[in-house]
Amino acid sequence: MDDNPPAGFAGLSLRAELLRALTDLGYEEPTPIQQEAIPPLLAGNDLVGQAATGTGKTAAFALPLLQRLAAGQRDAGPMSLVLVPTRELAEQVSQAVHRYGRDLDVRVLPVYGGQPIGRQLQALQRGVDVVVGTPGRVLDHIERGTLRLGGVRTVVLDEADEMLDMGFAEDIEAILAETPEDRQTVLFSATMPPRIDSIARRHLRAPIRIAMGRKAVAPGELPLVRQSAYIVARAHRPAALGRILDVELPSAAIVFCRTREEVDQVTETLNGRGYRAESLHGGMSQDQRDRVMGRLRGGNTELLVATDVAARGLDVEQLTHVINFNVPAAPEAYVHRIGRVGRAGREGCAITLAGPREQRMLKAIERLTGQRITLEKLPTVTDLRAKRLEVTRTALQTSLETDDLERFRVVLDSLTDEFDIENIALAAVKLLHEAAGGDVDEDEIPSPVAPREDRKPQNRAPHQNRSRSSNSGVTRLFFGIGTRAGLRPQDLVGAIAGESGLSAREIGAIQITDRFSLVEVPEDAADMVITAMQRSTIRGRRPTVRRERFHR
Template sequence: METHALESDAGFAGLGLREELLRALTNLGYEEPTPIQQESIPPLLAGNDLVGQAATGTGKTAAFALPLLHLLADGKRGTGPMALVLVPTRELAEQVSQAVHRYGRDLGVRVLPVYGGQPIGRQLQALARGVDVVVGTPGRVLDHIERETLQLSDVRTVVLDEADEMLDMGFAEDIEAILSETPAERQTVLFSATMPPRIDSIARRHLREPVRITMGRKAVAPGEVPLIRQTAYIVARAHRSAALGRILDVEVPTSAIVFCRTREEVDQVTETLNGRGYRAEALHGGMSQDQRDRVMGRLRAGTTELLVATDVAARGLDVEQLTHVINFNLPVAPEAYVHRIGRVGRAGREGSAITLAEPRDQRMLKAIERLTGQRITLEKLPTVTDLRARRLEVTRTALQTSLETDDLERFRVVLDSLTDEFDVENIALAAVKLLHEAAGGDRDEDEIPTPSVAPERRTPQTRDPRPGGRRDRGHNAEVARLFFGIGRRAGLRPQDLVGAIAGESGLASRDIGAIQITDRFSLVEVPEPAADMVIAAMQRATIRGRRPTVRRERFVR
């Protein structure tokens, strides 16, 4: 069943929500429901299952959390949860948990986030006391089920949030196992930014006659610029750092996120940007939650202007003043690009999405355009001349602002003492020169060579003829076999390895090849070009609560 936008002048009050929730929304400053909330809340209040496709930042959390809380208040609360929300990352688990707590404060809702990296003892104590809503990552939720510390027999609503991301991270089997532990008559809600065939397959198996809602991007009127300006620059890998600095100097973002694939790349780019004079901070999975919270606090306060992050660490973040998302390199899947650029252009704000792509990335850019239905404009990297012109413009703007707002009288004595000897125009030019130099405007720059872009050749061994399937690894395909010092005795399953590799390194789950698990160790095939990246990313990662040795296999089998 398809739905269409509802017209209502009554705001949230017209959706049938209980008074406690309306009061909480008023206190939080919410005035009108977003389109996804307007369409989702009534059928969810009526008890329908629902499949919703909407981009990040459209208000999906409130769209499922408000009906969940409304129905929760009607039921008799026990020790076990009445609602379960599955999310791909711990950052999103924290964000959704906080939102549910804020909305349900007047209902006395007991909500608990569960995810890896958090002391499990605290979670065990909360579960023993009793909770109403559990928000968790699939791996940790399944861990609690296996420990018999989480009982799902009383669950009335299950929400799969960012379902496409969970599947990309290798959680498909975990999700199936978790759903099998919940009552068959539950209400099931699925939200996703994209709808690949695997998502539709889950919906057919686990949802009963769901209401289907698709929220497309707002149509662009003739002559109107889209809210998110999407551009790409073709840059050789060796010159990416210099190109990033050049683009930032020209764009002058108010606040930006720079996405990298690995932790090591995040640290390297952060150091480079700080050396260039920017206030940049790193955010990745190797940091504690307290460290991440402090970084986000500084970004929101404006003391940090650039956040350099991995996809997993930045998942679910919403920074109001964010103006730019920059892909230091393309993500491994088009769907991940959609999630990245969703950080800007929220709630009607304008934003820019800029990508640094290698010549071989043209096919991926085309795949992204097909997925989003929007064109990514290929532009030439700003030249040294362009950069100098932009720096002069920044200096002019700074002077104009000072002339319009500052009290300049106290400097008149300096001007008067110089006008007897020098022309006023030359004095002004000298002052402009000093300001320009103090801002680094005359910093030397080398031209960045533009790589020649040859048409890509299609080869059978690199094509993926099946939607969502693994690549055909013929005898010409280069693969590396990696050794993981953890095996069956630690309870390891293939999905644990796939989820860890995809989540920590950014390698798409479909690009992970054969997996062999023995009692004490495991072997995993990955594309040869990505092998070192995966090893570096996994050095500080934990799998099933352990930090195993990860290296190339030493013996050819």
Template sequence: MTMNAAEGDIGTATTFADLGLRPELLHALSGLGYEEPTPIQREAIPPLLEGHDLLGQAATGTGKTAAFALPVLQRLEPDGQHPVALVLVPTRELAVQVSEAFHRYGRDLGARVIPIYGGAPIGRQLQGLKRGVDIVVATPGRALDHIGRGTLDLTALRTVVLDEADEMLDMGFAEDIEAILANTPDERQTVLFSATIPPRIDGLVRRHLRDPIRIEVGHETVGERTTPLVQQSAYLVARAHKPAALGRLLDIEAPAAAIVFCRTREEVDQLTETLNGRGYRAEALHGGMGQEQRDRVMGRLRAGTADLLIATDVAARGLDVEHLTHVVNYSVPSAPETYIHRIGRVGRAGREGVAITLAEPREHRMLKAIERITKQRIPVGKVPTVADLRARRMELTRAALRESLLEDDLEPYRVVVESLTDEFDLMEVALAAVKLAHESSGGELDEEEIPEVALPPERERRTGGRRAERVSRPPAGGMTRLFFGVGRRAGIRPQDLVGAITGESGLRGRDIGAIEIADRFSLVEVPHEAADEVIVAMRRTTIKGRRPTVRRERDARGRVPR
């Protein structure tokens, strides 16, 4: 059975209460500011609550974590010693994020959740597992390590979730996943989420899921509904720097009026406070506000006494602000139709508008999905630098002075200029006046650079079903070459090494340099500052069932290069 949430067949549930969730979960969701389920949540939660296996095709940011976390927590009875749910994820960062989400949603249930991944003290993980845990969120390599140690008992498991399954397979975790699933009960519920469904995923589904419900999110053809009058752009920004990046972009764009869309009420309130601290006249609008309060906010926006509206989709429904010039997606929308609906608020009646989207690196796929569906390119730019901001503010000062020269009555100020020119050169007087005007308009408010985030690398070209190996080259600057005591004879491929390193350390795939694989050993370039972390992490794990020697590469004389 296949459901396509993007075609409008998304059930009748419009609130989390309609989904039949227990009061503790509804209370937690309300406290977090979640107002309504996303399409993937409306589709996935009911069948998961009924115990069905599920295959969901959905990208990061569509709300899939809550789609599988809430059903797990709904059926939770935190009394046992061993976990009842196991969530497998490709990276340590995602393990932490998913674990934190379970903690937030299950706070009123006393849910015991632990993330286990490489690069973290294993002693702490052992203690947590020994004390008793309900939900384990793990990278495959570390999960298999604990199973081998006998410290992760899966006999009481009721649900297994494979999150971002395509990423896990691309990182070389296929054999680890198979080995983990072989240690789980036959009568478990299996849930698999993947942004793409290549043949390898289909094979995994056929082997391990029983008559699964299939859900696809974001596959409608809606390109004709977008408007050419809207200038669309996106910026890749790390989560920690998004508030600063938004402020920087607003400083550059200087919108007459803008709506910034957020996912939750909590995010709306926090961002409103941050932007007001930067000197903007920002107003919050979300479902937790009364109608009278909402009317006051809209009155201030229409009257021009507020220039920024920070809102959730629910609260902004039906709004029509005539002088709106900019729409900002603080995160990539969870569904393409949401993106289209939002940017359609500008560019109306022949007016031009601007649509800006802030995307975290893991949300880049979602931007590509929106481009495919809308049939329009969304250029990804770099967040303006401090130099860009200074130039823009200077341009605004120049424009303000020009407008004053053209329109204002300046005669009353002539006596000031004439008295100063008796002592100073006329150009110096003008420069001092410009300096005062510039400083009064904001001056240099923002002096910290926002770190640039690179685009995720394209998937490496595959040849004959195998990933092509990288071309050998000398170590790049700032890189250290590590020796791994396993090679081609052990069946080692580049993705096995990348998957092991990224799964057990703090590195990502794009951080890893050249890989050379010989018959009996492999050489891998990693950033110099991360070399020790990788060596320690890899000594605690296995690659293709082997625990290899890992050390810095030695030169011809057996010395470790400095």
């Protein structure tokens, strides 16, 4: 008897249909999270996994649930439920489950807001095996009676920390209450704050715990994600970003900004510098977002400039750089962002632009990740000129090594009678260099002024206490639904966060009356929220949503 287990996925005791699908997809070896998670999940254990985006966690939970699905009799209702924070991630996970289970004729349905609910109702009536959905829309179907979870054998909470940040905690509790107590429960999260651990203690039974840190780096080797930061004053940040990109020359990158206006301004600046940049934010329709992502994946766009909310759930395999135009407000957001690069053994780069007062925020990120963020000196005009000359030299070298140059000899021969061949070569280099942008003609970016130690920051009022008159950046929205419909504040927070992409912490004061409710949201996101909510339901109803009207 051979004591050596089969190599690769075959050693994980997966069904032949799943192994065949993985082979056809080009998968050769399981990733560390797959190697660690699949055996206990196949054995029926509950599991808590800490793993960032890009580690292969979708296959880690999808393959076991497909194996369990194939072994049993299929009912009309789903046998597996996967909860995710965003519609983009719902689509991605649904597509992955379909690809892995194609030889098993798996019936998988993505369920999320912004999609016609009639199509989802028809699919649910025909019968599905796996539902992948956002908590708000899943709960909506449960309350309508169109989704019954009594036959569910496996529940997966994917990117659990993101779902809690978006205000879905009570929705998740309500959904889990509809599933059998003896179900298998799987929780994946990039970070493990105490509230995630609290959910695991309440809803998982003796779970196996797996924490996948980044791969250890041998002495002398580069890490998979090179993390660096530049200290630069806010006024000079757009110019600094352009200069960093000129030196880094990413083939595909995401630049994260805080607001929709900032996204549009940075995109315009980068396009003016000659880059092919595209905006991605919550004010765009799903069709617009899909077109932007198609151009990025197709190589027609170099830079995607996005807000955190708009980029949630995006998975772009060819990304080389993630750039934070500002230091993320929460260290956990930094972890999610940099998880998008440094995959499949390729080196990635995470760059952060920080103000003089934000260095302590970088320290908080270092404490969370256990990794150092190197403070770099901003490239000077001389550095940039040297880089552009190096690009010209590389282009010439590539042409000399690979191109058929013989057809240009007639031009060379016609010039050598009159000019020295070295001068001819220099003139050709000059023309190529100028065609690629030429020398840099811009001012140096001044070093930021260090903050005075004796200057104390101003106290700020809590978010919930800001009034409309004192904060012109906040507006109130009218929702034509109130306590008569059983409405709770968490219903509004979950619906707005799930359907519009606005984070829970961006939603302000909520006032609920008998027949209507008022909700504070950022002024620049108001139209986006109204558009998203007009296509959605709350507590099984589609209420009127508009800006609050004032009568004098």
